[in-house]
Amino acid sequence: MSTNFSTLAYSLRVASQIRGTAIKLGHAHQLLAAAFGYGSLAGYQHSLASGREPTQITSECHLILDIPFLSRRSAELQLNFNDSQLVELMFAAFAAQKCGAGIYHSxxxxxxxxxxxxxxxxxxxxxxxxxxxxxxxxxxxxxxxxxxxxxxxxxxxxxxxxxxxxxxxxxxxxxxxxxxxxxxxxxxxxxxxxxxxxxxxxxxxxxxxxxxDDGWADDRPRVPLQSRAEAFGKLLDIPAPLLVDLNNVDIWQDTGNSGEGFYGYVIDFTNADPESVVHLIFAKHGRLSFNVWPGFFDGVEPE
Structure with missing residues (x-):
């Protein structure tokens, strides 16, 4: 389904009546023009005539409102609407037409x-x-x-x-x-x-x-690497800047009971420094050793 500007303006007027704040149809046209980004109805009509605005609003369309601009235009028209009321009216006008177009407040x-x-x-x-x-x-x-x-x-x-x-x-x-x-x-x-x-x-x-992500196809586009402090920060739920100076962290592979598998890594902060960070980790988690999945260091900058 589709609709057009004039029909939407009428729906806007009806929506205002339903909410006990009826506006004139001419004001509805001006307010809708502002929703489409124009300071006047004449400006919108000129763009419409020159093919710079669509004649039909379909389910393929998405309207992105500029609420501060819409609010200023509403005040110029001496309409007593706050921002939330303006958003509600616009959404109601589009919903009444059942055209399927998307409308967004920002x-x-x-x-x-x-x-x-x-x-x-x-x-x-x-x-x-x-x-x-x-x-x-x-x-x-x-x-x-x-x-x-x-x-x-x-x-x-x-x-x-x-x-x-x-x-x-x-x-x-x-x-x-x-x-x-x-x-x-x-x-x-x-x-x-x-x-x-x-x-x-x-x-x-x-x-x-x-x-x-096998690490071999280096010609593929890559997500920017994160620092080791950022990776540890996500693991420990501690801000990365506090972990930038962390050193002497023990890391080894978890090979399971058989010693032949690869189930991830063990990260141990027991011998790390500075001690203040180690104390922070222990205070937050009650332990200093953590098992992580095999891909934990994927996308992490090497030391």
Whole structure:
């Protein structure tokens, strides 16, 4: 289904009536124009006539609101709405049309939706699933697919925009079984088209590659390495800056009772220094020795 600007403006007026704060239809048009990023209805209409705004709002569209801008325009129109009321009215107007278009109260809200879409695409990808099925693991530990987004840095209206995302899917190793890897390196592409000042459409995510992280294919894109202090910080739940000067940590492989397997590493802070950090570790955990999974040091800078 789809809708258009005039129909949405009427729905906005109806939504205000239902909430006991009825506005004129002309004000509804002006307020909706502000939601689309314009300081006046005439400005929106000019862009619409020149093809810089779509004539139909479909389920492919996503509108990202600029609440401070919308609030200023509401005040100029002498409408007595606070920010939360403006958001509620806009969401209600779109919901009434059942057009399936997405509407978000900020860049951050839309980014969160994109982030969830990327993560679900990685998790449901057939190649990724095939790789994780061959690992002795107990479920997903982390989906790490970092990227940034702001509609203000997108290209000109009508152009497509692609973001290449390099990350990984990390699994929880099953320490009762032999280790066959726990990480799949993933390269994905997030694409969308800007079709208005505050509108994007055609959002898609595709997986470009998915490979088990065996440490051999060094020509593949890599997630930036983390420091040993950062790795220890995540393990110990202690801020990494406190662990930067940590030295003389004993680390050895856990080969099991037979001495022939590889089940991970033992990290022992008993002989480490400075002593103040060792005392902090013991105070927090009541022990100084920790068993970690085989892939613990993957992606960690070598000493």
């Amino acid at each position: 860049d951050e809200a839309f980014f969160n939706a994109l982030h969830d879409l990327v993560q679900q695409t990685v998790l449901n990808d057939e190649d990724v699933s095939n790789h994780t099925a061959n690992m002795n693991t107990n479920g997903v530990s982390e989906i790490y697919m970092p990227f940034d987004f702001s509609i203000d840095v997108l290209p000109e209206i009508g152009e497509w925009f692609d973001i290449q995302i390099v990350g990984h899917l990390a699994m929880i190793p099953d320490e009762e079984r032999l280790y066959y890897g726990d990480t799949v390196d993933v390269v994905a592409e997030l694409s969308m088209q800007r079709n208005g000042r505050k509108l994007v459409s055609g959002v898609t995510v595709k997986i470009l590659s998915a490979e088990p």
